[in-house]
Amino acid sequence: MELTALDKAQLNAFYEECKAAYAAYQAQGLKLDMSRGKPAPAQLDLSAGLLDAVTSEEMLGEAGDYRNYGLLDGIPEAKKLFAPMLGVEEDEMFIFGNASLQAMYLTISYAYSHGLMGNTPWNKLEKVKFLCPVPGYDRHFKITEFFGAEMINIPMNEDGPDMDLVERLVAEDAAVKGIWCVPQYANPTGISYSDEVVRRMAALKPAAPDFRVFWDNAYCIHHLCDNPKTILPILAEAKKAGNADMVYLFASTAKVTFAGAGVAVMAASKANLADLSKALNVFTISFDKMNQMRHVKYFGGKFENVLAHMEKHRALIQPKFEVVLNTLDKELKPLGIGNWVTPQGGYFVSFDAPQGCAKRIVQLCKEAGVVLTGAGATFPYGVDPEDRNIRIAPTYPEVDELQTAMDLFVLCAKMAAAEKLLAE
Amino acid sequence: MELTALDKAQLNAFYEECKAAYAAYQAQGLKLDMSRGKPAPAQLDLSAGLLDAVTSEEMLGEAGDYRNYGLLDGIPEAKKLFAPMLGVEEDEMFIFGNASLQAMYLTISYAYSHGLMGNTPWNKLEKVKFLCPVPGYDRHFKITEFFGAEMINIPMNEDGPDMDLVERLVAEDAAVKGIWCVPQYANPTGISYSDEVVRRMAALKPAAPDFRVFWDNAYCIHHLCDNPKTILPILAEAKKAGNADMVYLFASTAKVTFAGAGVAVMAASKANLADLSKALNVFTISFDKMNQMRHVKYFGGKFENVLAHMEKHRALIQPKFEVVLNTLDKELKPLGIGNWVTPQGGYFVSFDAPQGCAKRIVQLCKEAGVVLTGAGATFPYGVDPEDRNIRIAPTYPEVDELQTAMDLFVLCAKMAAAEKLLAE
Numbered sequence: 001m002e003l004t005a006l007d008k009a010q011l012n013a014f015y016e017e018c019k020a021a022y023a024a025y026q027a028q029g030l031k032l033d034m035s036r037g038k039p040a041p042a043q044l045d046l047s048a049g050l051l052d053a054v055t056s057e058e059m060l061g062e063a064g065d066y067r068n069y070g071l072l073d074g075i076p077e078a079k080k081l082f083a084p085m086l087g088v089e090e091d092e093m094f095i096f097g098n099a100s101l102q103a104m105y106l107t108i109s110y111a112y113s114h115g116l117m118g119n120t121p122w123n124k125l126e127k128v129k130f131l132c133p134v135p136g137y138d139r140h141f142k143i144t145e146f147f148g149a150e151m152i153n154i155p156m157n158e159d160g161p162d163m164d165l166v167e168r169l170v171a172e173d174a175a176v177k178g179i180w181c182v183p184q185y186a187n188p189t190g191i192s193y194s195d196e197v198v199r200r201m202a203a204l205k206p207a208a209p210d211f212r213v214f215w216d217n218a219y220c221i222h223h224l225c226d227n228p229k230t231i232l233p234i235l236a237e238a239k240k241a242g243n244a245d246m247v248y249l250f251a252s253t254a255k256v257t258f259a260g261a262g263v264a265v266m267a268a269s270k271a272n273l274a275d276l277s278k279a280l281n282v283f284t285i286s287f288d289k290m291n292q293m294r295h296v297k298y299f300g301g302k303f304e305n306v307l308a309h310m311e312k313h314r315a316l317i318q319p320k321f322e323v324v325l326n327t328l329d330k331e332l333k334p335l336g337i338g339n340w341v342t343p344q345g346g347y348f349v350s351f352d353a354p355q356g357c358a359k360r361i362v363q364l365c366k367e368a369g370v371v372l373t374g375a376g377a378t379f380p381y382g383v384d385p386e387d388r389n390i391r392i393a394p395t396y397p398e399v400d401e402l403q404t405a406m407d408l409f410v411l412c413a414k415m416a417a418a419e420k421l422l423a424e
Numbered sequence: 425m426e427l428t429a430l431d432k433a434q435l436n437a438f439y440e441e442c443k444a445a446y447a448a449y450q451a452q453g454l455k456l457d458m459s460r461g462k463p464a465p466a467q468l469d470l471s472a473g474l475l476d477a478v479t480s481e482e483m484l485g486e487a488g489d490y491r492n493y494g495l496l497d498g499i500p501e502a503k504k505l506f507a508p509m510l511g512v513e514e515d516e517m518f519i520f521g522n523a524s525l526q527a528m529y530l531t532i533s534y535a536y537s538h539g540l541m542g543n544t545p546w547n548k549l550e551k552v553k554f555l556c557p558v559p560g561y562d563r564h565f566k567i568t569e570f571f572g573a574e575m576i577n578i579p580m581n582e583d584g585p586d587m588d589l590v591e592r593l594v595a596e597d598a599a600v601k602g603i604w605c606v607p608q609y610a611n612p613t614g615i616s617y618s619d620e621v622v623r624r625m626a627a628l629k630p631a632a633p634d635f636r637v638f639w640d641n642a643y644c645i646h647h648l649c650d651n652p653k654t655i656l657p658i659l660a661e662a663k664k665a666g667n668a669d670m671v672y673l674f675a676s677t678a679k680v681t682f683a684g685a686g687v688a689v690m691a692a693s694k695a696n697l698a699d700l701s702k703a704l705n706v707f708t709i710s711f712d713k714m715n716q717m718r719h720v721k722y723f724g725g726k727f728e729n730v731l732a733h734m735e736k737h738r739a740l741i742q743p744k745f746e747v748v749l750n751t752l753d754k755e756l757k758p759l760g761i762g763n764w765v766t767p768q769g770g771y772f773v774s775f776d777a778p779q780g781c782a783k784r785i786v787q788l789c790k791e792a793g794v795v796l797t798g799a800g801a802t803f804p805y806g807v808d809p810e811d812r813n814i815r816i817a818p819t820y821p822e823v824d825e826l827q828t829a830m831d832l833f834v835l836c837a838k839m840a841a842a843e844k845l846l847a848e
Contacts, residue, residue, distance in 0.1 A: 036493065044491040048480040051714075056472040067468040069460065069683045097521050098712040105707045112537055113547065113571065123537065123547040139709070146706045147537065259493045261714040282570045283529045285563070288522040288712065290475075290685040 002336035003417055015418040018411055022368060025408050030369030032405050037187070037347040038396040039259055039313075046312050047257040053298035059290060066289040072280055073273070077301060078263065078292040084303045085220060086249050087233025088267040094280070096264035097287040100252040103266045104214060105143050107248060110279040111177065111210065112147045117245065117275045119210035122147060122177070131169060131179035133161040135350060135378030135389040137187040140180040140216065144380075149177065151380035156189055158341070160197030167204060174207035178214055184231050185219040188350040188378055188391035190343020195232050202237035204246065213238075213247045219346040220251060221310050224318055228345060235267060244269040253295060255347065256306065256313075263295050320394040323402050324349045331410035337417045349392040350378075357416040358387045364412035370405045426760035427841055439842040442835055446792065449832050454793030456829050461611070461771040462820040463683055463737075470736050471681040477722035483714060490713040496704055497697070501725060502687065502716040508727045509644060510673050511657025512691040518704070520688035521711040524676040527690045528638060529567050531672060534703040535601065535634065536571045541669070541699045543634035546571060546601070555593060555603035557585040559774060559802030559813045561611040564604040564640065568804075573601065575804035580613055582765070584621030591628060598631040602638055608655050609643040612774040612802055612815035614767025619656050626661035628670065637662075637671045643770040644675060645734050648742055652769060659691060668693040677719060679771065680730065680737075687719050744818040747826050748773045755834035761841045773816040774802075781840040782811045788836035794829045 006014060059066045062076050074095025083090045096103045115121040122128045130149040132141055133156050144151055152169065155162045160183070170176050181201070183193040193201070201213055215234050238247045245268075253262035268276070299305040325342055328351070332338050339352040353361055358375035365372050373391040376384040392409070394402055430438060483490045486500050498519025507514050520527045539545040546552045554573040556565055557580050568575055576593065579586045584607070594600050605625070607617040617625070625637055639658050662671045669692075677686035692700070723729040749766055752775070756762050763776040777785055782799035789796050797815040800806040816833070818826055 038493055041489060041492075044489070045480060051478055051480060052476055054475060056469060056475060065465060065468070067471075067682045067685065068465075069462055069678075099708045099710075102708050109533055109537065113533065121547075123545075139706075142706050146703070254493075258491045258714060260710040261491065261712045279570070282563075282566050284523045284526050286523075286684040288685045288715065290682060291712065291715070 001334070003414075003421060004336060008422075011418055011421055015415065015422060018415045018418065021411055022364070022415060025368040025411070028369070030404065030408070032370045032397055032401055034393050034397060034405055035371045035373050036396075037255075037393040039255055040316065040396050040398070042316050043313055043395070044258060046309065046316075047298070050257050050294055050298045053294050054290070058297055059293060061293060066293050069285045071289055072277070072284070072286050074287065075289050075292045075296070077296040081296055081299060081301055081303060081306070082251070082265045085306070086217060086235075086251055086265065086267045088235050088249065091270060092235065092267050092273070094266045094273060094276075095287065095292050096266060098261055098264065098291070099254065100216065100218065100250040100264035100266070101139055101143075103250055103264055104140070104216070106279060106283065107214075107276060108143050108147050110276065114279065116210040116212065117271070122149070125175070127175045129173065129176045131161075131166060131176060132380045133179070133181065133186070134380070135188055135384070135391070136180060137182060137216070138373075138377045138382075140214070141380045144178075144180070152176075153380060153385070154179070156186070156191065158191055159194035160191070160201075163197055163200045167200065170204050170206045170211060172207060176206070177208055177210060178212045180214050180216070182216050182218060183234070184217055185222060185343055185346025187218065187346065188348035188389075190341055190346045190348060190350060192229065192344065193231050198232040198234055199237055202234055202243060202247070203241035204243065206246070211246065214250070215247055216250045218251060218255070221307060222255060222313070222347065223310065223345040224314060224321060225344040235269070245271050248272065256309065257295065257298070261291065263292050317395050319399055320397075320402055321349065323399060324392055324394045324406055327403070327406040327410055332413055335414065335417070337413055347393065347395060349394065351390045351392055352388045353390060353413060354388070354417050354420060356387045357413070357420055358384060358390050360416040360419065361390060361409070361412045364415060365409060368408055368412070370408050372409075425758070427838075427845060428760060432846075435842055435845055439839065439846065442839045442842065445835055446788070446839060449792045449835070452793070454828065454832070456794045456821060456825055458817050458821060458829055459795045459797050460820075461679075461817040463679055464740065464820050464822070467737055467740055467819070468682060470733065470740075471722070474681050474718055474722045477718050478714070482721055483717060485717060490717050493709045495713055496701070496708070496710050498711065499713050499716045499720070501720040505720055505723060505725055505727060505730070506675070506689045509730070510641060510659075510675055510689065510691045512659050512673065515694060516659065516691050516697070518690040518697060518700075519711065519716050520690060522685055522688065522715070523678065524640065524642065524674040524688035524690070525563055525567075527674055527688055528564070528640070530703060530707065531638075531700060532567050532571050534700065538703065540634040540636065541695070546573070549599070551599045553597065553600045555585075555590060555600060556804045557603070557605065557610070558804070559612055559808070559815070560604060561606060561640070562801045562806075564638070565804045568602075568604070577804060577809070578603070580610070580615065582615055583618035584615070584625075587621055587624045591624065594628050594630045594635060596631060600630070601632055601634060602636045604638050604640070606640050606642060607658070608641055609646060609767060609770025611642065611770065612772035612813075614765055614770045614772060614774060616653065616768065617655050622656040622658055623661055626658055626667060626671070627665035628667065630670070635670065638674070639671055640674045642675060642679070645731060646679060646737070646771065647734065647769040648738060648745060649768040659693070669695050672696065680733065681719065681722070685715065687716050741819050743823055744821075744826055745773065747823060748816055748818045748830055751827070751830040751834055756837055759838065759841070761837055771817060771819055773818065775814045775816055776812045777814060777837060778812070778841050778844055780811045781837070781844055782808060782814050784840040784843065785814060785833070785836045788839060789832060792832055792836070794832050796833075
């Protein structure tokens with residue numbers, strides 16, 4: 001029976017029952033942190049071999065001695081390994097350091113200080129706007145906030161951002177300089193962009209010559225299903241549409257090997273790479289090529305081995321996603337509380353609470369010892385206009401801890417939903 | 425006999441003799457690159473053990489699992505290891521990624537876009553000036569040039585920059601926002617700042633509240649002498665002078681372990697670190713802590729082991745410095761061509777040619793197959809007003825190659841000097 005079908009007395013009884021259960025949780029003194037999408041120790045153990053994948057001799061690669069300075073754009077072996085991951089050519093890539101976020105920051109920072117491809121630097125413009133499909137990734141939004149862009153929420157449909165709105169805003173306003181996209185297994189919704197959405201994104205007709213699609217394909221190989229569908233390669237599609245210079249692609253092995261010690265990859269047209277090189281040449285002499293080579297050797301230089309490695313991750317994390325989804329299905333669906341989508345991959349389950357309830361749920365969880373990602377974090381400026389979205393990150397806790405946390409979570413969702421109805 | 429003492433006929437004969445020798449070099453088809461201060465393969469071999477210094481289990485450190493996200497400021501074990509290198513407290517440090525240059529770029533970039541500690545961002549100012557002791561490090565100058573600062577040459581004395589001039593410019597002009605310093609074994613002159621220079625630098629009375637000393641102590645443990653003198657710790661001196669927030673310190677293990685895969689360190693007052701964290705928190709989740717731990721384990725967590733390791737570098741590179749200095753002493757000193765200082769450490773020998781001869785020497789070397797650092801590179805904008813300075817980087821070539829290159833170098837110096845005299 002749905003919660004909204006209960007009369008006041010039934011609702012009060014339901015709420016009192018929840019409160020008693022909640023008090024019992026509080027007495028347990030739980031201490032669980034589910035605030036970030038972190039891999040579990042067992043996932044990190046999968047890549048233990050990376051630590052002794054190389055010897056000094058193996059640092060002599062195709063393009064020289066990788067222990068020394070040089071090769072700002074990365075080692076050719078790593079380009080070969082990761083080109084299929086992003087669906088680009090090897091000469092359309094930079095291999096970076098340990099975090100793709102740094103590549104995104106540097107790109108935006110360069111747009112701010114110098115301007116992209118000779119266009120006016122952001123700091124000389126009255127106004128810069130950035131499109132932000134929501135809910136989305138808080139660290140993306142922090143970068144554009146830091147550099148003063150006005151962020152505009154774009155609703156997410158089941159096949160990607162609302163492209164009607166994106167097309168209109170991009171075409172009519174030259175202040176719109178970019179859009180953040182996590183196209184496959186979006187953070188946090190888990191949805192993947194349809195072929196149509198990718199094609200429309202690639203064929204945008206921006207008013208601003210320096211408009212860029214920031215295509216963060218962080219989860220492109222993080223499948224949680226059999227026979228996964230790979231989304232269309234955006235750079236190839238953009239070329240077809242005459243928009244080769246309109247897209248930047250990003251990815252990393254942060255959630256493939258080690259979270260803080262992976263290898264980040266960026267791809268773009270050769271003209272864009274040449275442009276960004278102006279900043280990168282000043283920023284550093286080279287990134288850590290030894291860690292690049294470590295990855296190449298560990299995966300035997302073959303992308304299919306990376307994919308096989310991801311199957312091991314899937315085996316470890318799929319049961320955790322099932323705990324989350326089964327608990328939501330069992331406890332909240334019959335009561336009609338909230339909405340969620342079963343993700344086919346990625347790192348999150350995105351839970352939409354009844355309107356106005358997200359903050360309260362997060363607060364209740366926290367007061368009983370379970371820390372979730374802050375409500376609102378998935379929106380620009382940390383403001384969820386409907387106070388609905390909560391990002392659930394299942395990977396880090398052990399299965400039994402996660403079950404406890406989810407039991408508490410659904411209880412808090414029930415309480416918040418009941419409180420709302422009681423207050424109406 | 426000095427070259428200037430020769431009469432025209434003698435000079436002509438001397439020049440013709442040089443030209444014949446030069447033609448013989450050209451016929452050899454040499455191909456040597458001495459353009460950068462790169463460690464030789466044998467130096468890199470010294471750190472081979474770094475590659476298997478750690479196992480997965482050893483990634484569980486004092487502050488958690490270093491394979492995962494977190495610890496933006498670096499692992500405590502690395503702070504402990506490197507604090508004595510910079511003469512700072514452990515809570516006055518950031519441990520970065522693979523290159524201290526990136527830390528410098530990020531700091532200047534932050535000053536440009538946001539301003540330091542609430543001061544006006546550079547991009548909102550009419551004019552920003554930066555003091556550049558010359559000759560100096562080209563990559564420092566590139567950063568300040570990239571962010572639009574007007575660079576002012578500061579002459580170097582034998583004990584450091586001309587402090588009378590520095591004090592005056594800093595005190596009278598609020599547009600002066602910083603100074604680049606390589607205080608120990610300066611790049612390229614090899615001189616070290618005296619205690620008096622360090623104390624005067626620490627006690628500057630800048631007109632600009634956001635004036636900073638960029639103290640790049642890249643060669644602080646790269647000794648080429650017995651009983652080396654360590655320069656005064658600038659942060660401690662700045663505190664004594666009430667200038668705790670006026671200095672940023674940088675160093676790295678780029679020339680201790682692996683040139684592209686070392687660990688970079690930054691130090692500053694806690695107030696400065698808190699300020700810079702605003703940018704770093706947006707830039708990345710964390711740097712590569714596994715490489716930090718690799719360094720900690722390889723050196724057994726003890727700074728004295730780092731120093732012992734540097735003695736092995738010295739054993740490899742000192743003979744190369746001797747080749748350079750002996751050849752200059754033997755071939756150029758009797759002729760009175762050029763000036764140089766015997767460095768007590770660092771990576772370079774700085775050669776001052778007769779005025780107007782540096783470009784010609786570099787060109788002659790190049791046309792006979794030896795690439796040197798471009799003449800002018802050691803000055804802001806690549807412009808050496810007297811066209812005198814050439815940075816000689818002895819570390820990379822083998823001793824016999826280096827001898828060949830230096831034989832050619834002194835020959836080219838003789839030719840350029842003779843050409844100048846003949847043209848007078």
